[in-house]
Structures are given as C-alpha cells and as structure tokens.
Amino acid sequence: MKKVGTKNSILLLLLLALFDVLAIHRILELGVYFEYQSKTISDSFFRKTFYSESMRENVGYWSKECITFLKNVENEAVYFPIPTSSVDKSLRVAYTDSWMDERNFQGERGHEGTDIMAIENQRGLYPVVSVSDGRITNLGWLDKGGYRVGVTSDSGTYYYYAHLESYSGIAEGDEIMAGQLLGYMGDSGYGPEGTVGHFDVHLHFGIYCYQDGKEVSVNPYFLLKALEKHKLKYSYS
Numbered sequence: 001m002k003k004v005g006t007k008n009s010i011l012l013l014l015l016l017a018l019f020d021v022l023a024i025h026r027i028l029e030l031g032v033y034f035e036y037q038s039k040t041i042s043d044s045f046f047r048k049t050f051y052s053e054s055m056r057e058n059v060g061y062w063s064k065e066c067i068t069f070l071k072n073v074e075n076e077a078v079y080f081p082i083p084t085s086s087v088d089k090s091l092r093v094a095y096t097d098s099w100m101d102e103r104n105f106q107g108e109r110g111h112e113g114t115d116i117m118a119i120e121n122q123r124g125l126y127p128v129v130s131v132s133d134g135r136i137t138n139l140g141w142l143d144k145g146g147y148r149v150g151v152t153s154d155s156g157t158y159y160y161y162a163h164l165e166s167y168s169g170i171a172e173g174d175e176i177m178a179g180q181l182l183g184y185m186g187d188s189g190y191g192p193e194g195t196v197g198h199f200d201v202h203l204h205f206g207i208y209c210y211q212d213g214k215e216v217s218v219n220p221y222f223l224l225k226a227l228e229k230h231k232l233k234y235s236y237s
C-alpha cells in the first residue's frame with residue numbers, strides 16, 4: 001500500500017509541475033498579448049518588423065489599429081516594384097534590410113525605406129511599376145529623393161518611389177493601377193534639380209502611414225520579400 005502511495009505522490013508532483021509550466025507559459029503569453037494590444041502603428045518594433053513572417057503568423061496579438069494597417073497593405077500591395085526582364089535574365093536587383101540605417105545628406109537621419117539596387121548600374125534601364133492601385137499625390141524633384149513619385153492608396157497609405165531617371169508620362173492627380181509603369185530607375189538626387197551620379201542606380205522605396213497628421217515611416221523590406229513572388233515581366237535590355 002505504501003509503495004502505491006509513493007507512486008501516486010510522485011505522479012501528483014509531476015502533474016503539479018506540468019500545470020505550473022503551462023500556467024507560467026500562459027501568463028507569459030498573456031503578457032505578450034497585452035503588451036502588443038496596446039501598441040500603435042508608431043511603435044518602433046511594429047514598424048521595423050512590419051510584415052515579417054512572424055508578425056503575419058501572430059497578427060492576432062497586435063492592436064486593432066496595427067492589424068488594420070497590415071491588412072490594408074496586404075490587400076493593396078500587389079506587385080514587386082521592379083519587373084523582371086523577359087529578354088535578359090542577368091538584369092537582376094539586390095537589396096538588404098537597411099531601414100533606419102544612418103544617412104548623412106542634409107543632416108543625420110535614419111534611412112526611411114529600402115534601396116533596391118540595379119545589378120547593371122545603368123540609369124534609365126530598369127522599369128519601375130506601382131506596387132498598388134492609388135492616386136499620384138506627389139510628383140517632381142526633391143533634393144533628397146531626386147525625381148520621385150508618391151502614390152496614395154485608397155486606405156491612405158503612401159508609397160514613395162525615389163531617384164528615378166525619368167517618368168512614364170504620368171501626372172499628379174492621375175489614378176493609377178497596380179503594375180502600371182511609373183518611370184525608370186536612376187540615380188537622381190542629393191542636390192538641385194537634375195543632379196545625378198552621387199550614388200549607384202537604385203530605387204528607393206518607402207511606405208508611410210499617417211498618424212495624427214504626421215508621416216510615419218514603416219520598413220518596406222519584408223513586404224518586398226513577400227512581393228518577390230509577384231514580379232511582372234517586361235521586355236527590356
């Protein structure tokens with residue numbers, strides 16, 4: 001009888017230990033849940049890891065505001081901004097996660113986007129298409145961004161394309177569709193209108209949301225990674 005009692009006690013202890021582990025895990029999980037529930041789009045961790053695989057897997061942890069923004073972008077972002085060449089496969093692009101890296105032109109600041117570099121460093125060669133439907137709300141020269149296009153989607157998200165070599169005949173106020181040609185990749189910017197050659201040919205792509213009337217930059221890197229599955233094909237060489 002005594003032996004059975006000891007066995008039962010051990011079993012009971014093991015069960016209690018298991019419940020403890022489960023309870024601690026649950027408490028930790030709830031802690032994360034409540035922490036994420038209170039976050040806004042302005043939260044730096046949300047912006048840095050935006051659209052990463054882990055964020056998409058655990059999207060339910062985030063606040064309603066964050067989830068709505070993510071879902072809006074998910075629905076409206078359709079195409080990778082640089083189509084592949086149907087005639088020359090060597091015309092590839094490359095990019096890394098450089099969001100908030102240090103930049104020095106016109107004062108120190110964080111890099112608000114992803115630089116999609118042209119493997120063939122030639123301005124005017126690679127086409128740039130709109131990632132989403134929307135309206136062209138900004139067009140023209142910026143000392144930092146060179147020839148840039150700003151597209152505002154229906155949800156109010158702002159997609160920013162900078163350092164273009166030329167435009168495709170688009171104008172401010174135009175309604176455009178996802179995949180529509182905006183212009184050609186270049187190296188314009190970092191000076192007065194027409195300045196080129198201060199860096200290699202690339203597309204600077206940025207995403208902004210608006211909070212309390214302020215522009216808030218969100219890291220486009222993980223979205224771009226996801227959009228690689230949706231590249232258009234254009235004939236260029």
Ligand SMILES: [Zn+2]
Binds near residue numbers: 204205
């Ligand atoms: Zn850039």
